[in-house]
Structures are given as structure tokens and as C-alpha cells.
Amino acid sequence: MExxxxxxxxxxxxxxxxxxxxxxxxxxGKAYTATELSICANISRQSxxxxxxxxLEAQLLIVEKQGRHRYYRLANAxxxxxxxxxxxxIPDAQIKSIITKPKSxxxxxxxxxxxxxxxxxxxxxTDALVKQKIIEPIYNKYIVSALGVKWFSxxxxxxxxxxxxxxxxxxxxxDWTERRHHLxxxxxxxxxxxxxxxxxxxxxxxxxxxxxxxxxxxxxxDRLKLF
Amino acid sequence: MExxxxxxxxxxxxxxxxxxxxxxxxxxGKAYTATELSICANISRQSxxxxxxxxLEAQLLIVEKQGRHRYYRLANAxxxxxxxxxxxxIPDAQIKSIITKPKSxxxxxxxxxxxxxxxxxxxxxTDALVKQKIIEPIYNKYIVSALGVKWFSxxxxxxxxxxxxxxxxxxxxxDWTERRHHLxxxxxxxxxxxxxxxxxxxxxxxxxxxxxxxxxxxxxxDRLKLF
DNA sequence: TTCATAGTTCATTGTATAATGAACTAAGTA
DNA sequence: TACTTAGTTCATTATACAATGAACTATGAA
Numbered sequence: 001m002e003x004x005x006x007x008x009x010x011x012x013x014x015x016x017x018x019x020x021x022x023x024x025x026x027x028x029g030k031a032y033t034a035t036e037l038s039i040c041a042n043i044s045r046q047s048x049x050x051x052x053x054x055x056l057e058a059q060l061l062i063v064e065k066q067g068r069h070r071y072y073r074l075a076n077a078x079x080x081x082x083x084x085x086x087x088x089x090i091p092d093a094q095i096k097s098i099i100t101k102p103k104s105x106x107x108x109x110x111x112x113x114x115x116x117x118x119x120x121x122x123x124x125x126t127d128a129l130v131k132q133k134i135i136e137p138i139y140n141k142y143i144v145s146a147l148g149v150k151w152f153s154x155x156x157x158x159x160x161x162x163x164x165x166x167x168x169x170x171x172x173x174x175d176w177t178e179r180r181h182h183l184x185x186x187x188x189x190x191x192x193x194x195x196x197x198x199x200x201x202x203x204x205x206x207x208x209x210x211x212x213x214x215x216x217x218x219x220x221x222d223r224l225k226l227f
Numbered sequence: 228m229e230x231x232x233x234x235x236x237x238x239x240x241x242x243x244x245x246x247x248x249x250x251x252x253x254x255x256g257k258a259y260t261a262t263e264l265s266i267c268a269n270i271s272r273q274s275x276x277x278x279x280x281x282x283l284e285a286q287l288l289i290v291e292k293q294g295r296h297r298y299y300r301l302a303n304a305x306x307x308x309x310x311x312x313x314x315x316x317i318p319d320a321q322i323k324s325i326i327t328k329p330k331s332x333x334x335x336x337x338x339x340x341x342x343x344x345x346x347x348x349x350x351x352x353t354d355a356l357v358k359q360k361i362i363e364p365i366y367n368k369y370i371v372s373a374l375g376v377k378w379f380s381x382x383x384x385x386x387x388x389x390x391x392x393x394x395x396x397x398x399x400x401x402d403w404t405e406r407r408h409h410l411x412x413x414x415x416x417x418x419x420x421x422x423x424x425x426x427x428x429x430x431x432x433x434x435x436x437x438x439x440x441x442x443x444x445x446x447x448x449d450r451l452k453l454f
Numbered sequence: 455t456t457c458a459t460a461g462t463t464c465a466t467t468g469t470a471t472a473a474t475g476a477a478c479t480a481a482g483t484a
Numbered sequence: 485t486a487c488t489t490a491g492t493t494c495a496t497t498a499t500a501c502a503a504t505g506a507a508c509t510a511t512g513a514a
Contacts, residue, residue, distance in 0.1 A: 006317045008247035015242015020235035068481040068490050082312050090233045091286045274503050295460050295511040
């Protein structure tokens with residue numbers, strides 16, 4: 001098979017309406033049962049099963065059996081990033097009509113993108129990290145400066161340890177609301193984890209939206225001159 | 228329309244086999260005619276036209292009319308980025324297969340286009356002029372920066388004089404081999420004349436091809452960091 | 455002029471594949 | 485044990501939309 005056909009295979013797979021909705025729902029990184037996903041996409045369980053089988057075969061999803069339930073989740077962070085970046089192609093006019101909706105304000109301001117922080121806040125923090133010379137953008141990645149190693153160690157994040165992990169360390173992820181890059185990879189995950197554990201931000205229930213606590217505002221301002 | 232439906236709209240658009248092949252072909256950043264794209268995708272011209280209209284409407288492509296041809300290209304770098312990132316999801320990728328380019332013969336490498344320089348060299352020079360901030364692309368034209376005025380005056384080219392002429396000063400011309408823009412207009416003519424007069428390049432007899440002299444190579448490298 | 459080529463539009467046909475119903479396995483429950 | 489729920493498989497149906505032919509505009513060339 002030629003490369004463009006392989007690309008077409010992936011594109012077709014993502015292109016079905018029902019599958020697109022399911023994948024979008026899975027963007028929070030959580031695992032959902034087949035029945036839950038069928039409700040999301042508003043199709044029969046049989047049909048859902050068929051779609052899920054295809055997504056599994058393409059290694060876009062992974063499945064975990066637990067009793068009589070099967071929990072489906074995105075195979076890895078890369079899948080999530082591709083889906084989010086595809087959303088950045090939604091025509092400007094349509095994006096505007098979405099982000100001005102009151103209920104989507106929080107999701108566009110700050111949300112999780114699978115395992116790291118996205119939205120306006122995600123981009124702002126990344127910008128600040130670059131401005132403070134903590135990280136530096138190189139091609140599609142970021143490198144951490146000597147100063148940055150120190151900065152992250154204050155958050156109990158050990159750069160050397162993270163680099164040892166198999167997964168990507170610190171790469172760029174395209175944000176669909178901001179149309180700009182933000183920090184992803186194991187470093188992005190570590191930062192998100194720290195912020196949640198230390199109550200800088202809180203996840204909203206049943207949503208990818210997060211909100212910044214007053215402590216978080218203070219810390220981000222002190223450490224990154226963010227606000 | 229909800230966000231997941233809009234995502235589905237984009238995904239569906241990219242998901243058609245024929246469209247996927249066309250988009251993949253356009254990844255090189257060059258512009259192609261509708262007929263050429265129909266050959267790439269191996270479908271009829273009518274069908275191609277239909278697909279292109281959809282991609283245009285979604286602002287994934289832009290079109291430029293030139294005579295009876297319509298040149299289609301990706302709307303911006305983001306589109307290319309997303310397509311490439313989607314290709315990264317191809318399972319057990321054998322993406323290492325290199326995309327072969329048609330080898331450039333002298334007629335495609337450098338040739339005159341009516342009264343200015345075209346071909347790969349023409350495009351390269353134009354790119355370098357932009358990169359060095361000597362000229363700046365604005366819509367279908369180029370403007371010359373203050374730095375640029377100085378740069379051209381070193382070649383005895385007086386920008387103010389050229390602007391007084393009735394004909395177009397510096398517009399974009401689409402190259403058929405490179406499918407990318409290069410400098411045309413009175414400024415393009417003046418530059419070509421200078422290069423010939425000063426033996427940077429020589430016209431081949433009975434041909435539009437030109438060859439670059441060793442002096443030309445040196446000068447273009449010194450002044451534009453071209454090679 | 456007239457002809458050829460590039461490209462589009464529109465109505466019709468064709469087809470790939472999604473959705474569905476019925477029948478099934480497998481796990482949990484009363 | 486029988487019964488319910490989760491999920492799948494398979495054969496059939498339905499449908500969205502891609503492909504096509506015919507007719508059209510527009511540019512360029514003889």
C-alpha cells in the first residue's frame with residue numbers, strides 16, 4: 001500500500017461521524033464502555049461495536065476487559081493530539097461561534113488534552129515558560145534549559161528521570177481554540193499532575209474543563225509572571 | 228452545530244480516499260491544477276472539481292486563477308502540519324520510504340519567464356529575498372523594505388525609478404515547475420537584466436534555459452546565502 | 455471566426471459502508 | 485438454576501455521497 005493510501009485509511013477512519021464523536025468523547029483520556037460510547041454517538045450497540053473494532057484494528061484505541069465490561073480508551077497521547085490538531089482546521093467563523101458560547105468558555109480557557117493542559121491557559125503557560133527561558137522551542141519539540149531544570153526541580157519534577165521514560169519528553173501540541181502550540185509529552189503530564197496535586201487547578205466533573213484556584217493564580221504569577 | 232460535529236465535518240472532509248490523495252499530493256506546498264489533481268487521484272475531472280469545491284469551502288485550500296488554469300494549494304502551513312500529524316498515526320509505519328522527486332533538468336532549474344527569472348532558481352532567489360527581509364510578500368505583490376532599497380541599490384537598481392514606470396512593480400508569478408511564487412514585474416526584470424549583464428547567469432541559445440556561472444554562484448551566496 | 459482545452463454545474467447512477475435485526479457468547483445476579 | 489445485562493457476529497437493508505455523462509462558461513490558439 002502506498003503512503004497516501006495509508007493516510008487515506010487513517011483519514012477515513014477518523015472521518016465517520018459516529019467515530020468522530022466517540023473519539024472526541026475519549027479526548028479526556030478516560031476509558032468508556034462500548035454502551036456509553038453508543039449513547040454518546042447516538043447509534044445502536046451493534047454499530048458501535050463495529051466501529052470500535054475498526055478503531056482497535058488501526059491501533060487508535062486500546063481495550064481493557066473488566067468483568068463483562070470492555071473499557072475503550074485512546075491508544076496514546078499522540079492520537080489525542082492529532083484529533084485536537086484536526087479541530088484547529090475548523091474554519092475561523094465556526095470556531096468563533098463555538099468559543100463565544102457561555103458554557104464553552106471554561107473549556108476553551110483551560111481544559112485537559114488527554115494528559116496535559118490545553119486551552120488558553122495551556123498556551124499562556126507554555127508561552128511564559130518560553131519567555132522565562134525555562135524551555136526553548138526547537139522544531140516540534142521543547143528543550144529544557146539549565147535554568148529550567150532548576151525551575152522544575154522546585155516543583156519536584158526531575159527532568160532527567162522524565163527523559164528516561166520511553167514516551168516523548170516535551171513536544172508541541174496544536175491547540176484548536178488558540179491555534180497555537182502548547183507543551184505536551186511527559187513533561188506536560190508531569191506539570192499537569194503537579195498542578196492538580198497541589199490544588200493550583202481543579203478538574204470539573206464530567207468535563208475536560210479545569211478551573212484555576214486562587215492559590216494557582218498566585219503561584220503562576222509568582223513563578224511565571226503569568227497574570 | 229456542536230464542536231464534535233464540526234470536528235466530524237473536518238474529519239469527513241479529509242477522510243475521502245480521493246481527497247486524501249489530493250491533499251497528500253499538495254503537501255509539497257506547490258500549486259496544482261484541477262486536472263493534475265484528478266490524475267493524481269485517478270478520478271474524473273468533474274469529480275475532482277466537486278472535491279476541490281468542498282475543500283475550498285472548508286478553507287483547507289486556496290485557489291488562484293491564471294489564464295484558463297486554476298491552481299490549487301494548501302491554504303496555510305497549519306493544514307500541512309495537521310495532515311502530516313495524521314500520517315503519524317499510520318500503524319507500524321514504514322514511512323521511511325522516501326518520496327521521489329522528478330530530477331530537475333536545466334529547463335526546470337533555471338529559465339526565463341517572459342522577462343524575469345523563473346524555475347527552481349527563480350523561486351529560490353525569491354525565497355531568499357523574503358528570508359533576508361529584502362522584500363515582503365503582501366497579497367499578490369511584494370513590497371521592498373528599507374533594507375531592500377539599499378540591497379538593490381548595490382546592484383544599481385533604483386527602486387523609486389522602477390516604481391515610476393507604468394507596468395507592475397513587483398508582483399507574484401506562479402512557476403509551473405516549482406508551482407510556487409517568484410518575483411515578477413519591473414523589479415524582476417531589472418534583477419534578471421543585472422544578473423545577465425554582470426555574468427551571474429547566461430542565457431542558452433534557442434532556449435529559455437539559463438545557467439548559473441561560478442561568479443553568479445559566489446555572488447548569490449554572498450548576498451543571499453543562497454547555496 | 456472556429457476549434458481545443460481547462461474547468462465547472464447539474465441531474466442521474468452507482469457503490470461502499472453504516473445501521474439494523476436476529477442470534478450468539480460471556481459475565482454477573484437473584 | 486433461570487434471568488439480566490454487556491457486548492459481539494453476521495446477514496440484510498438502507499443511505500449518503502462519490503462517480504459519471506451531458507451541457508455549460510471561459511480562456512487561448514489556429
